[in-house]
Amino acid sequence: MKKDLAQYLAEPGKKVSLKKLTTTYPGEGEKEQGEIQLEEVKKRLSLLQETMYASRSHTVLVIFQAMDAAGKDSAIEHVFSGINPQGCEVHSFKTPSEEEYAHDFLWRHYKALPFKGKIGVHNRSHYENVLVCKVHPEYILAENLPGYQDVKAIDKGFWKKRYESIRNFESHLSENGVVVIKFFLYVSKDEQKQRFLDRINDQQKNWKFAAGDLAERERWDDYMNAYETAIEETSTEKAPWYIIPADKKWYARLTIARIIEDTMDGLNIQFPELPEQEVKELEQIKKTLSKAD
Template identity: 45%
Template sequence: MELTWTSDPAPLLTVRPGFSLAEVDTSSTPGISASKKTGAAILEENRAELDDLQERLWAESRFEGKRSVLLVLQAMDTAGKGGIVKHVIGGISPQGVQDYGFKKPTPEELSHDFLWRVRKRLPTPGMIGVFDRSHYEDVLVARVHSLVEPAVIEQRYELIREFEREVAASGTTIVKVMLHISQHEQKQRLLERLEREDKHWKFNPGDIDERDLWPQYMDAYQRALEETSTETAPWFVVPADRKWYARIAVQRILLDATRALRPQWPLADFDVDAEKARLLAS
């Protein structure tokens, strides 16, 4: 089924020096020419492998491995973070997932360094963690709304690079994804929320005010992406106007990152035949 990818999407989507967010076509499907239906089939076909890889990571962590994977999801509102969690991460057994949605910081959180609340939510060994929003809000919304001085934002890029280097060194593979939709696509999706009674609860009038700040957000993303896409913790910008594409692209990136760890089933630390004999006699 992977043959339907004409090329590995990861390198096509990686943020490298010279990257320009403005030049990304949000409706494109780099690496594949397919339909919504094929996309759904690919998604389904690869669920089991991601689940298997996570279980191996977990098994390993019971003995000596201390590795984990962290998927950081950032996006403008309605871009589909929830769909990624449901359709991609949903293929992994709930026992292996640590999903956390970062909201507006509480007064307690604000009284600490901006990375304080993030450290507490890092995945534990053997797990696949998901950050639905993250410490990047502290250089995105914080920049757009001038919540802190510009110099503080500048300093945070460096602090984030150091933080992620440290997290990676401790055994966590970091995969950072920006789901990228167009401002027009967002309008359609907000309109759908207004037209469907089962979606009203997701709508907040403030969402429209934020839309007016689109260019400022794109500037903030551009800066954050170029400042913090590193070898150890690269950013992937995934065109997300087509939900099916965003899902299989994130699945593939996450699969590649987890496969690269080559997690192995631990060897028995007991005498298998002796235990069989004891069991049969029990």
């Protein structure tokens, strides 16, 4: 991986301290130049996805997690807009339904995996179960798990098992051709405040703001602790986490696109070659068509 991208990798087995990381663009580049670069990366992503679709050997699963107003939706829109819609699926996960609560916490996410050859994008994901549920352990009670009818029973041992379940899940995916790339869009509290105000001041963006967003903001430190632990516990060689500075949306989008491109390019997927007999048949069909009216 390119050195400037590797700096955002949460190295497996290493401690994560978000306070030591930046939320803003560390360089001196301009937004306009960055947007031009993004268009070039998107062209290459489109070709890589087409090649993967033809080979049907891999699936790419891209996971986005972040605090509210960090730019997940717009990053997905800008990064994947150049890809053939038939080759990309986006799923946004909200509060589980009654049916989803009737299954294990991974069921709805496994069900949402794309076919081989496609890129799957999960806007929020199975990580909500160790993030928002870690901050609000009372949500776990809705799963009706044996032995967990009281919040007091949800201890460190519970979370240890849940991280293990996630690692095993992602390991299983990897062994079956699913390439997992996980992004945490790391926005500062000040920038989130400004984006909330922008949503309130702009009538066309009012719908994006909910009163509950403010209540969750009050738990900022708890969420940062939950993110640190989740990333430490689940960033692996086969399913790495990348912590992306998200105060500058254009830079976050470009960095995300470049990491996906770099990862897919490293798969070295090629267009499938036809058997010799089929090549000969195509040549004959070509001659027939060339002579036709």
